[in-house]
Amino acid sequence: MKDSTAPAGRSWKQIVAPYCKADPRKAWLQIVNSLLPFVVIWYLMLRSLEVSYWLTLLLAVPAAGFVMRLFIIQHDCGHGSFFRSPAANNALGFFLGILTLTPYRYWRRAHAIHHATSGNLDRREFGDVETLTVEEYCALTFWGRWRYRFYRNFFVLMILGGTFLFVVKHRFPFDVPRTWKKEWANVMWTNAAIIAVVVIMSLLVGLGRFVLVQAPITLVTGTVGVWLFYVQHQFEETYWKKEEDWDFTAAGLHGSSYYDLPAVLDWFTGYIGYHHIHHLASRIPNYHLRRCARENQELNEVTRITFWESVKCFRLKLWDEEQGRLIGFRELRTRYG
Secondary structure (H helix, E strand, C coil): CCCCCCCCCCHHHHHHHHHHHCCCCHHEEEEEEHHHHHHHHHHHHHHHCCCHHHHHHHHHHHHHHHHHHHHHHHHHHHHCCCCCCCHHHHHHHHHHHHHHCCCCHHHHHHHHHHHCCECCCHHHCCCCCCCCCCHHCCCCCHHHHHHHHCCCCCCHHHHHHHHHHHHHHCCCCCCCCCCHHHHHHHHHHHHHHHHHHHHHHHHHHCHHHHHHHHHHHHHHHHHHHHHHHHHHHCCCCCCCCCCCCCCCCHHHHHCCCCCEEHHHHHHCCCCCCCCHHHCCCCCHHHHHHHHHHHHHHHHCCCCCHHHHHHHHHHHHCCCECCCEEEHHHHHHHHHHH
């Protein structure tokens, strides 16, 4: 797909319309096959503390996988796509926000801004990985460049960044305007609910045991979550344009990758690898994304990234406006000395 023009005779809206419908049966099935296994594995992790903490850490991986599925469900609720009822979406979204440590209303509004501005160089706002152009980076002071390089370091962005985002920033999102009164109220209510859960679990199993189980789940989930979001937008031939040239459809199709994951990872990540389709039509619930891709081959003529190819994406740090692609610091040094 070399441009954002829909196939002859059909518009993109017509192509995606059949999939923008919630299916209550599939929705409830996802809740059951995501929430119940998480509860079971969490309990097994608690019991495994009596055997070996290495076993606990091993079980944290599938537990984090189910938290990822729960986050995707919450994500769909935020787009109003998981259930037909807005009230049901909001209620489930708030509940899952307690488990995923993500205030529902705050995240929903910030994420909507991401969808409305993704790939727009003049509107790099909420919900994006900070990305500078080559010109902007070269204009920075020594300390400005050092800060950006520190931020884009793998360990800082993925490991520390994921944990910081879900544990700290979601508790106190001070970059959010005070005029977002409902969102701030939701943050406080979510924090109160999380504190209540911690207190109850501490009384039931002990604070130390609770932390030993929950901490590795949070660490793995945060890291994987940030990684997924990173790969979905930070690839070499992604899309960045100035406001006057920016196009919503082009940004969705070309600024979001088709992350072609193995089947089991595709399932655990709620099919969010079909991110180009999600940005083209955010009202498609996750349980319809794969079918939409399979039944419309023209939607697959985009940047496809496999798991192993995605590892190379992390070397990309700056948007080169002249070449229209992301480059790394090494290439920048080679070109400019």
